[in-house]
Amino acid sequence: MAMNTLHDGFSEKGALIERHWQELNARRRLYTWLGLAILAVALSGSLWFANETNAGKFFDRLPHLFDFVGDMVPRDGLEVFRALFDLPSPYDDGSFKYNYPEGRLYIAESFYIPEYFHKMLETLNIALFSTIIGMFFGFLLCFLAAKNLVANRLLRGFVRRFMEILRAFPEVVLAGFFLAILSLGPLPAVIAVSIHTVGALGKLFFEVVENADMKAEEGLRAVGASWIERVWFGIVPQVMPNFMSYFLLRLEINVRASTIIGAVGGGGIGELLRLSIGQNHQAKTLAIVLLLLITIIAVDQFSAWLRRRLVGDQAFRLAQ
Amino acid sequence: MTTLNPAEMDEIAARHPAVFHRSFWQRFRVAIIAGGFVLYALYCWWFFAIGHVLGTANWNIAGTYLADWVSYEVRPEVTIAPDGAMKLTYPRFSPLGPNAEPDWVEIERGTMTRTMPAAEASSTTVKKPASMGFMGEGAVLGGSAAAAEGMATATTREEEVVKRARITLNSSTSVEVVPDRVTVEHAGQTLLVALDNGAMKIDGDLPAWATQKRPGEKITLAFGFAGWGEIEAGDVSIRRRFLGWANFIFDTNSPFHGKSTSEVFSLIASADRIDPKQSNLSLAWNNILYNAEWQHLDVWTKLLQTIVMAFVGTLFAMLLAFPLAFLAARNITRNWFSNQITKRLFDFLRSVDMLIWALFFTRAFGPGPLAGISAIFFTDTGTLGKLYSEALENIDDKQREGVKSVGAAPVAVQRYGVLPQVMPLFASQALYFWESNTRSATIIGAVGAGGIGLKLWEAMRTNSDWENVAYMVLLILIVVFVFDGISNALRSRLMGKPAH
Numbered sequence: 001m002a003m004n005t006l007h008d009g010f011s012e013k014g015a016l017i018e019r020h021w022q023e024l025n026a027r028r029r030l031y032t033w034l035g036l037a038i039l040a041v042a043l044s045g046s047l048w049f050a051n052e053t054n055a056g057k058f059f060d061r062l063p064h065l066f067d068f069v070g071d072m073v074p075r076d077g078l079e080v081f082r083a084l085f086d087l088p089s090p091y092d093d094g095s096f097k098y099n100y101p102e103g104r105l106y107i108a109e110s111f112y113i114p115e116y117f118h119k120m121l122e123t124l125n126i127a128l129f130s131t132i133i134g135m136f137f138g139f140l141l142c143f144l145a146a147k148n149l150v151a152n153r154l155l156r157g158f159v160r161r162f163m164e165i166l167r168a169f170p171e172v173v174l175a176g177f178f179l180a181i182l183s184l185g186p187l188p189a190v191i192a193v194s195i196h197t198v199g200a201l202g203k204l205f206f207e208v209v210e211n212a213d214m215k216a217e218e219g220l221r222a223v224g225a226s227w228i229e230r231v232w233f234g235i236v237p238q239v240m241p242n243f244m245s246y247f248l249l250r251l252e253i254n255v256r257a258s259t260i261i262g263a264v265g266g267g268g269i270g271e272l273l274r275l276s277i278g279q280n281h282q283a284k285t286l287a288i289v290l291l292l293l294i295t296i297i298a299v300d301q302f303s304a305w306l307r308r309r310l311v312g313d314q315a316f317r318l319a320q
Numbered sequence: 321m322t323t324l325n326p327a328e329m330d331e332i333a334a335r336h337p338a339v340f341h342r343s344f345w346q347r348f349r350v351a352i353i354a355g356g357f358v359l360y361a362l363y364c365w366w367f368f369a370i371g372h373v374l375g376t377a378n379w380n381i382a383g384t385y386l387a388d389w390v391s392y393e394v395r396p397e398v399t400i401a402p403d404g405a406m407k408l409t410y411p412r413f414s415p416l417g418p419n420a421e422p423d424w425v426e427i428e429r430g431t432m433t434r435t436m437p438a439a440e441a442s443s444t445t446v447k448k449p450a451s452m453g454f455m456g457e458g459a460v461l462g463g464s465a466a467a468a469e470g471m472a473t474a475t476t477r478e479e480e481v482v483k484r485a486r487i488t489l490n491s492s493t494s495v496e497v498v499p500d501r502v503t504v505e506h507a508g509q510t511l512l513v514a515l516d517n518g519a520m521k522i523d524g525d526l527p528a529w530a531t532q533k534r535p536g537e538k539i540t541l542a543f544g545f546a547g548w549g550e551i552e553a554g555d556v557s558i559r560r561r562f563l564g565w566a567n568f569i570f571d572t573n574s575p576f577h578g579k580s581t582s583e584v585f586s587l588i589a590s591a592d593r594i595d596p597k598q599s600n601l602s603l604a605w606n607n608i609l610y611n612a613e614w615q616h617l618d619v620w621t622k623l624l625q626t627i628v629m630a631f632v633g634t635l636f637a638m639l640l641a642f643p644l645a646f647l648a649a650r651n652i653t654r655n656w657f658s659n660q661i662t663k664r665l666f667d668f669l670r671s672v673d674m675l676i677w678a679l680f681f682t683r684a685f686g687p688g689p690l691a692g693i694s695a696i697f698f699t700d701t702g703t704l705g706k707l708y709s710e711a712l713e714n715i716d717d718k719q720r721e722g723v724k725s726v727g728a729a730p731v732a733v734q735r736y737g738v739l740p741q742v743m744p745l746f747a748s749q750a751l752y753f754w755e756s757n758t759r760s761a762t763i764i765g766a767v768g769a770g771g772i773g774l775k776l777w778e779a780m781r782t783n784s785d786w787e788n789v790a791y792m793v794l795l796i797l798i799v800v801f802v803f804d805g806i807s808n809a810l811r812s813r814l815m816g817k818p819a820h
Contacts, residue, residue: 039635042631043631043632043635046628046631046632047632049625050625050628050629050632050689050690053625053688053689053770054686054687054689054690054691054770055685055687056685056686056688058685061684061686061690065684065685066684067683067684068681068683068684125364125367125368128360129360129361129364129368132357132361164801164804165797168796168797168800168804169793169797170759170763170773170776170793170796171762171763172763172766172773172776172777173789173793176776176780176781177385179780180381180385180783181377181378181381181382181385182373183373183376183378185368185369185373186368187368187370187374190368256673256674256675257763259675260674260675260760260763260764260767263675263679263766264766264773264777270675273675273679274679277683289676292672292673293672296671
């Protein structure tokens with residue numbers, strides 16, 4: 001377009017530069033379109049494949065997309081609260097669907113914890129406990145994987161690969177394996193989530209350690225401190241706020257993870273949710289979804305607040 | 321070196337009160353937090369009954385299951401009839417296939433005259449065809465092929481039976497069975513069990529590797545990794561463990577089963593068709609894909625589903641979160657209502673767990689990857705939208721002002737003033753989520769949302785297919801590592817910094 005008119009105004013060298021620029025631009029545009037085309041092909045292939053291997057076809061099932069709303073409409077609004085607090089229902093016909101008081105956990109003669117709150121607590125405990133275990137081992141491992149603290153390539157590489165494997169190993173397999181050994185209960189879920197957390201936190205931790213200011217460590221080295229002393233007094237105080245912040249972020253993720261693990265047999269609220277959706281218990285489903293939603297929002301808010309206090313107001317926006 | 325006198329020390333202390341007079345919390349916070357963690361750990365020990373669970377856990381099974389990941393068992397079984405007739409059988413679906421005669425099982429055959437009471441003979445006649453069909457033809461070694469014929473009337477006949485069977489597990493372990501005696505050798509010790517009409521008598525003491533709960537009951541032999549066995553009065557069953565995955569390429573029904581690599585290749589290359597309907601190459605390929613034990617085609621399809629779920633889910637989430645983030649960002653859309661509505665929408669999508677979305681969409685679309693795609697799409701629209709809108713709110717305003725000041729249209733302001741700043745970050749975050757969703761897609765699959773998760777879960781539930789679990793885990797690990805690499809490489813190019 002404007003190329004010819006521009007040419008006139010340029011010196012010979014200027015025109016050369018201009019031509020190079022145009023070429024570069026054209027090439028970049030070509031790459032962009034090529035990339036988009038590949039993406040489009042991959043996407044349409046994927047969609048076709050997904051639709052082809054699904055039990056129901058997309059367009060056949062589309063009218064049923066919002067069927068799940070029907071799964072959540074109880075007979076009356078108060079049913080949800082009866083289900084949530086294990087109060088007897090006026091519709092009780094002896095079936096499991098309306099038998100809310102069934103799972104009460106009595107602590108005293110007339111004081112009980114409603115089933116869902118108890119299971120939610122179990123899920124929260126799974127998340128918190130396994131995050132703590134993960135933090136403990138991740139903390140121990142991360143210093144061995146940091147380039148600025150360990151000169152030995154082999155050791156560093158080994159620790160990193162080890163953490164990568166822990167991170168990538170499917171949680172559901174760990175849960176299933178320990179379920180087979182330990183029999184039912186929340187402990188398999190704890191182990192599965194912990195192992196994953198060790199890998200995930202370990203990676204984040206060693207990246208923080210590698211970005212730490214080495215001056216304090218140098219000072220300690222100058223006065224002859226041992227490796228452990230250098231790490232403990234030179235590095236740990238710097239990185240601890242970030243570690244805690246990652247710990248809290250991981251806690252948020254683990255609350256979700258332990259719910260999912262629960263649904264595949266690890267106990268806790270996830271299992272109840274899966275059962276109640278599967279058996280079409282509207283009030284119970286809605287009660288569990290509400291409880292989960294509130295808990296997750298509460299945990300997220302609490303963790304965000306604590307993180308802001310720990311690492312200051314500069315936004316800590318790291319994806320996981 | 322000069323030393324400080326007390327006055328100087330006091331002076332320094334007065335100058336830096338923050339260092340020398342720290343509050344109680346500052347001094348003991350590490351101890352308090354650590355103590356809190358310890359107390360919480362104790363509480364969890366009680367809450368999860370960890371001691372009890374670990375105490376009652378079946379750790380022996382753990383070893384067997386772990387060994388199953390990388391090895392398989394072959395199970396010859398010697399049965400001894402009351403009259404001393406022995407036969408050696410393998411269970412149905414033995415990894416060796418029907419008609420197997422491995423060289424580590426030595427059999428000495430002979431004939432003997434068997435007398436059968438008419439009642440038993442007739443009952444055998446009724447049972448025989450069914451059990452023959454069930455065992456697979458020829459799976460009964462040493463049994464009579466003509467057993468079914470004329471048994472109802474004949475009571476005495478010649479039969480070919482096993483006279484002696486010797487099963488070698490490794491150089492120091494072997495089990496020899498003759499009708500009235502079982503000799504087990506392991507680790508330099510010998511166990512002799514005399515069999516007499518349904519009764520067992522042990523000569524001498526039991527070695528450490530053999531256990532018997534009560535006299536007369538079955539003896540369990542543990543040979544470590546080599547295998548294990550059980551001796552009962554009329555039945556000696558041995559499990560020999562082999563390292564590796566059995567029949568990984570061709571199952572026992574395939575004509576290529578049990579052939580060496582060069583034999584298989586020459587068969588494929590040869591023009592004589594095994595199956596007249598198709599060439600040997602396509603037969604071999606079909607046999608691999610539909611391997612009954614490993615189900616390669618199914619596993620690969622499910623794995624591809626998992627990959628597709630993560631890819632499409634994340635891509636759609638990015639495409640939707642992108643425009644919504646512009647609505648949610650305070651500095652781009654100066655409208656309090658639209659900011660709040662989109663932000664709360666993101667919060668809602670994010671807080672309703674991926675599990676809940678997965679369960680609901682499984683009901684809507686039926687089990688399969690569509691449910692998984694939708695679940696990932698809904699959750700990640702929330703997460704990516706939140707991250708994107710925060711990134712937009714933190715952009716440098718000068719570039720927008722510059723574009724605006726030359727009279728650009730609003731769309732052009734976004735395109736040239738905003739996008740160049742945030743696009744690398746957006747793409748990098750989307751890549752990160754693609755990578756992490758590849759991992760989480762495995763687990764939501766287990767509740768029915770498509771992909772390899774459900775297959776994994778089913779393989780684990782039977783507790784006997786751990787080698788299939790190992791195979792799938794290996795494939796998942798490879799996929800995750802490859803995608804990690806791709807995503808890291810792309811991200812470091814986008815963000816212009818080296819990959820860690």
